[in-house]
Amino acid sequence: MDIVQFFNEPANYLLVFLLVFTIILGFEVISKVPTVLHTPLMSGANAISGVVIIGAILLIRQAATDDYFSLGLGLIAIVLGMINVVGGFAVTDRMLEMFKKKK
Amino acid sequence: MLSFIINIAYLVGAVAFVWGLRLLGSPDTARKGNLYAAFGMALAILATFFVPLEQDNGNFGWILGGMAGGGLIGWLAAKRVKMTDMPQLVSIFNGLGGACAVVLAYAEIAQFYAGARTMSSGESLIVLVALLIGGVAFTGSLLAYAKLQGLVWDKQVILPRHQLINMILLLVVIVLGVVVFLQDGSGGMTMVVIFTVVTLIYGFSFVAPIGGADMPVVISLLNSFTGLSAAAAGLVYGNNIMLVGGILVGASGTILTVLMCEAMNRSLFNVVIGGFGSAGSTQTGDDGDQVVKEIGNNDLAIQLFYSQSVMFVPGYGLAVAQAQKILKEVDDMLEANGVDVKYAIHPVAGRMPGHMNVLLAEADVPYPKLLDLEDANAALPNTDIVIIVGANDVVNPAAENEPGSPIYGMPVLQVWKAKNTVVIKRSMSPGYAGIQNPLFFHDNNKMYFGDAKAKLQEVAAEIKNL
Numbered sequence: 372m373d374i375v376q377f378f379n380e381p382a383n384y385l386l387v388f389l390l391v392f393t394i395i396l397g398f399e400v401i402s403k404v405p406t407v408l409h410t411p412l413m414s415g416a417n418a419i420s421g422v423v424i425i426g427a428i429l430l431i432r433q434a435a436t437d438d439y440f441s442l443g444l445g446l447i448a449i450v451l452g453m454i455n456v457v458g459g460f461a462v463t464d465r466m467l468e469m470f471k472k473k474k
Numbered sequence: 475m476l477s478f479i480i481n482i483a484y485l486v487g488a489v490a491f492v493w494g495l496r497l498l499g500s501p502d503t504a505r506k507g508n509l510y511a512a513f514g515m516a517l518a519i520l521a522t523f524f525v526p527l528e529q530d531n532g533n534f535g536w537i538l539g540g541m542a543g544g545g546l547i548g549w550l551a552a553k554r555v556k557m558t559d560m561p562q563l564v565s566i567f568n569g570l571g572g573a574c575a576v577v578l579a580y581a582e583i584a585q586f587y588a589g590a591r592t593m594s595s596g597e598s599l600i601v602l603v604a605l606l607i608g609g610v611a612f613t614g615s616l617l618a619y620a621k622l623q624g625l626v627w628d629k630q631v632i633l634p635r636h637q638l639i640n641m642i643l644l645l646v647v648i649v650l651g652v653v654v655f656l657q658d659g660s661g662g663m664t665m666v667v668i669f670t671v672v673t674l675i676y677g678f679s680f681v682a683p684i685g686g687a688d689m690p691v692v693i694s695l696l697n698s699f700t701g702l703s704a705a706a707a708g709l710v711y712g713n714n715i716m717l718v719g720g721i722l723v724g725a726s727g728t729i730l731t732v733l734m735c736e737a738m739n740r741s742l743f744n745v746v747i748g749g750f751g752s753a754g755s756t757q758t759g760d761d762g763d764q765v766v767k768e769i770g771n772n773d774l775a776i777q778l779f780y781s782q783s784v785m786f787v788p789g790y791g792l793a794v795a796q797a798q799k800i801l802k803e804v805d806d807m808l809e810a811n812g813v814d815v816k817y818a819i820h821p822v823a824g825r826m827p828g829h830m831n832v833l834l835a836e837a838d839v840p841y842p843k844l845l846d847l848e849d850a851n852a853a854l855p856n857t858d859i860v861i862i863v864g865a866n867d868v869v870n871p872a873a874e875n876e877p878g879s880p881i882y883g884m885p886v887l888q889v890w891k892a893k894n895t896v897v898i899k900r901s902m903s904p905g906y907a908g909i910q911n912p913l914f915f916h917d918n919n920k921m922y923f924g925d926a927k928a929k930l931q932e933v934a935a936e937i938k939n940l
Contacts, residue, residue, distance in 0.1 A: 377596030386709060386717065393718050397725025400492060404499045406821055406846045409730060409828025412498050413697055414564050415508050416726040419491055420571045420697075422515065422719035423704040426578045426711050427540075428522045431533045442533060444581040446540045452574040453544025454551070455567050456519075460512040461552035462563060467505040469557075469835040 411466050418459025424452030476526060483521035488718040490514025495722060501841055518715045557836040558793045561826040562622045565693055568700050569615030575608030575703035580670060582710060587663050598658065600709045602651050606673050608703030613677030615696050621685055622825055628685035636683045637747055643676045684745060687790075687867065687905070689825040691734040691745045698727025730827050737821035737847075739873075739884040769896060769920035775936030777894070778804070781858035783814040785850065787887055788830050789823050791864015791899070795926035801863065802837040804930055807937050816843055816857075818850035818887050820868035850887055857892040863926050864898065866905030871913055880909060895919045898926050 377383050404412050427448035434441035491514045497507025519541075523534070548567075555563045579601050586593045586601075593601070620626040633639055650669040657665060684692045701723025708716025735742050769777075778784055786805070792798060805815045817839065823830045831844055845853060854860065862869055872879040873886040889895050890913055897914060899921065904910055913919055922929055 377594060382712070383596070386712065386714075389714060389717060390705070390709075390721060393721040394725060396492060397495075397722045398729065400496045401499070401722075401726045401729050404729075405501070406819060406828060407501055407831045407841050407844060408498060408504055409733075409821075410560060410564075410826060410832045411504055411508070411828070412495075412726060413694065413730060413827060414560075414567070415498050415511060416495065416701065416723045417564055417568050417571065417697055419495075419511055419515065419719045420568070420700045420704045420723040421574070422491075422518065422716050423571060423574045423578065423707050425518060425522045425713055425716050426707045427574065428519070428537055429525065429527070429711055429713070430578060430581055431536050431540075432525075432531065433527055433529050434531060434533060436531050436533060441581055441585065442536055444577050444584075446536050448574045448577040448581075449537060449540030450544035450547075451570040451577070453541050454548035455571040455574065456515055456548065457545040458548030458552045458563075459567050460508060460515070461549055462555060462560075462567075463508045464505065464512075465552060466557075466560070466832055466835070467508055469832075469838075470501055470504065470841055 407470070411463050411470070414459055414466070415463040418456055418463060421452045421456035421459060424449060424456060427452055476524060480521045480525055483517050484713075484715045487514040487518035487521070488715050490517070491715075491719055491722055495726065515719075518719075557832055558796055558798075559623075560832055561689065561693060561824070561829060562619050564826060565615045565619040565622060565696070568693070568697050569612050569619065571700040572608045572611030572615060572696075572703055575604050575700070575707050576612055576670070576674075578707050579605040579608060579703075579710070580666075583666050584663065586659050587666070589659075593659065595655075595658065597710060599655060600706050602655060602669075604703050604706035604710060605670060606647065606651060607699050607706065609670065609673035610677040610680055611696050611699035611703055613674045614681040614692070614699070617678050617681045618689065618692060618696060621681075622689065628683075631678075631682040633682075636679070640676075640679050640683075643672070643679055647672050647676050680746075683747075687738070687822060688745050690822050690827050690829070691731055691738070691742070693826050694727050694730035694734055695742070696727075698724050698731060701725075701727055734822055734827055737885060739881070764915040766902070766914050766921045767919070769922050771932045771936045774896060774920075774922060775933050775940060777859055777896075778808055778813070778861075778933070779811055779937055779940050781813060783816070783853075783857045783859075784808055785816045785818050785845075785854065785857045785860045785889075785892065787818045787820075787860060787862045787865050787869060787889060788834070789820075789863065789865025789868060790825060790829075791926055793824055793829065793833055793864075795864060795928075797863065797927040797930055798833045798837040798839075800927055800930040800934060802834070802839055804934050804937065805839065807934065816845055816850070816853060818845050818847075818854070818860075818889075820847060820865070820887055823865060823868055847885055847887065851891075854888055855891045858894065860889045860892045860895045862889065862895060862897045862899075863930075866899070866911055867909075869895075869913055870905075870909070870911045871916075872909065872911070876912075889913065890916055890919075893918065896922050898922045898924070898929050900925060
């Protein structure tokens, strides 16, 4: 079976290991967030999901210099990802700045 | 040596994500947490410039150009958005993240079909999963954005027998996915294109029947999808930090989804199926002859001014009327007279998780004054007067004492235990659940009809004259 082969490959196995433990870690770290912070948590997490931009950078770096199809797709992905990353962190910061004010 | 430094940078970046999310869990450290996560991202992106590749053509002009353009757009959007529009902005950003994953997955498949790269069957399965989840997150978020922005109304996008259509679409998507998986790089891109297009259509169709008060659930769910698609892309590239970042987002989105569902006492399946459905139609009759009592500006102002404790219950109507600032003004005037003012926040008030907290924070309401469901219910029996601003279903006593009601069992704010309640509302029309609210007919409840902002301004003017 291909899937079994995939899993038995040490590098892939480690990746699966990382996957499982990150899931557990994620639930542990985030489960205690109070209601007040739900929106910033969501927009902050949203910005983190822009990490997919790394894949776009790798795609462009590997593309042949005249492979305009891949370059174009990569460019679109980078623009989309970057809007997500920069916009997400910036708007979260703007929100949290308001939360900081206390009496 | 270079790859050693890059690996360390990725490790530090991943730890910064985790640590940042942890700090986001407490109001005092949240801002720092967000900055940590942003730092982790910057580090990860920078390190990716230098990752050694077997085939490296640079193309840094493309990369930097794209980053500058996207960064500028994101920055401007973040600086200009109004706090009341936050759900829309988060949705659209989320959709773009999903779109990014779709484009990447598509590019990888295209290269595989062109023979430019090899792909094990494990990898090709993951690419298809990334394409599917990212696609649903993308078009689903776009539709959620359009709904929140008021560009599209629920009725316009819900087809007859929509659940059946959705099930058929999902089935078609899965079958097409299997076909693409089995053809394994041969037979051209036609099937891949069809698969992608149907996936995108399914994303629209998936979100179409979900609306109104269910928005917080669907936004959380789409958020989790985007994270998972990023994680899947991370598996394709064998990139740990993409995997870690994506999974963390997936976990946070999932937790919020579950919390929102619990706050409405509904299962995720029930929300996805859409609407409170048929149950509302059985709720007729018994309220017909009852009358509601109204209250005037002056009376309300006097009652508020001379009470000892006041609790505001904000809902989506507050956001629509943009009444958060004037609410805070009333709060200040009351505080100046020694009235204890608090706010009761129901977890699903508004259109995204925590929506009300953001609006009130914008109006400079200090967060210790915001009580969550449990604390608010503990404080309500000792509250002199409760002002309900644009909320309805979350204060409906039927959730506790009418087993036949569609919202029976949903945790609500027990405002009827307070000495008096006043409901600011434009009309007697029912809330999202489409059911009558018996609270309006209670002896110690008064109605104050009108736009929340205009009405609060009138009250503020009256209080000034006292």
